[in-house]
Amino acid sequence: MSSTTQTPHTSRQRRETMYERYLRTDELLDLQKPADERLHPDELTFQVVHQTFELWWKMTVQQLRLATEQLGSGSYGEAARALRRAVSAQGVVSQAMRQLEFVSPADFLVIRTGLGDGSGADSPGFRAILRAAPDLWDAFEGALNREQTTLVDIYAAPQTHPALYDCAEQLTDFDEIFHVFRAAHLKLAQRNLGLQATGTGGTPMEMLARTLGDLLFPSLWEARDALLARVQAQQGSTDLSNATGHGNS
Numbered sequence: 001m002s003s004t005t006q007t008p009h010t011s012r013q014r015r016e017t018m019y020e021r022y023l024r025t026d027e028l029l030d031l032q033k034p035a036d037e038r039l040h041p042d043e044l045t046f047q048v049v050h051q052t053f054e055l056w057w058k059m060t061v062q063q064l065r066l067a068t069e070q071l072g073s074g075s076y077g078e079a080a081r082a083l084r085r086a087v088s089a090q091g092v093v094s095q096a097m098r099q100l101e102f103v104s105p106a107d108f109l110v111i112r113t114g115l116g117d118g119s120g121a122d123s124p125g126f127r128a129i130l131r132a133a134p135d136l137w138d139a140f141e142g143a144l145n146r147e148q149t150t151l152v153d154i155y156a157a158p159q160t161h162p163a164l165y166d167c168a169e170q171l172t173d174f175d176e177i178f179h180v181f182r183a184a185h186l187k188l189a190q191r192n193l194g195l196q197a198t199g200t201g202g203t204p205m206e207m208l209a210r211t212l213g214d215l216l217f218p219s220l221w222e223a224r225d226a227l228l229a230r231v232q233a234q235q236g237s238t239d240l241s242n243a244t245g246h247g248n249s
């Protein structure tokens with residue numbers, strides 16, 4: 001669809017194309033500082049990468065909420081699909097974040113002067129994911145109860161509940177990829193600010209590093225502990241009955 005006219009015109013006079021109107025490209029492209037207001041040319045990259053995160057995290061939350069509903073209604077295959085989409089979206093933003101590695105630490109320090117006390121910790125998308133995770137987990141546990149099974153039983157015999165096993169693995173993937181985002185983000189922060197800095201939001205780097213211990217769904221990892229213990233106990237009793245006296249590795 002074209003909006004060409006034969007006379008010279010300003011962008012204000014030009015008729016919006018259907019594409020521009022539908023996608024609201026004027027507003028979208030107006031969401032970054034104009035060139036003459038940027039503290040540094042790379043402020044464009046800084047803003048675009050952060051805005052990209054907010055868009056994809058918005059989509060992520062939509063999929064996490066959908067998965068929560070589908071787990072609640074027993075549509076486990078559909079829930080696994082929504083979770084797969086949520087996991088995949090994290091790949092998009094991880095890739096986008098690497099663009100910030102092209103900004104030198106000295107240039108970042110210039111951009112930083114414009115951030116005030118703004119902090120990624122206030123990201124609406126990040127916070128929405130943290131809010132969505134407990135509901136999602138409750139829905140998954142509800143499904144386990146409904147099917148009268150436990151996480152460790154499913155991990156011991158995935159074929160007994162293949163769709164629920166798929167959901168458990170997608171939840172594990174999501175927890176893992178969220179952790180990987182946090183680890184990559186920490187390295188990005190350190191390569192720009194060093195090891196001792198305190199963030200614009202007041203968080204020391206050391207505290208940021210401690211968030212790497214946080215898990216969205218700890219029970220998924222504890223289920224592995226329980227499975228290992230169960231298998232070792234079984235192997236131990238087999239060893240005993242065979243009187244081999246060998247330990248497990």
Ligand code: HEM
Pocket residue numbers: 049050053054097100108118119120121122123126182185188189190192193198199200201202203204205208211
């Ligand atoms: C040059 C790049 C970046 C630097 C130097 C940086 C630095 C920091 C620092 C120092 C903190 C600690 C909180 C504070 O006091 O501000 C933080 C938190 C955070 N930042 Fe960034 N950041 C960068 C890019 C990003 C990007 C692209 C995102 C994507 C939205 C992001 C999202 C977050 C989030 C979600 C937190 C909270 C983390 C948590 O609580 O686990 N940051 N960042």
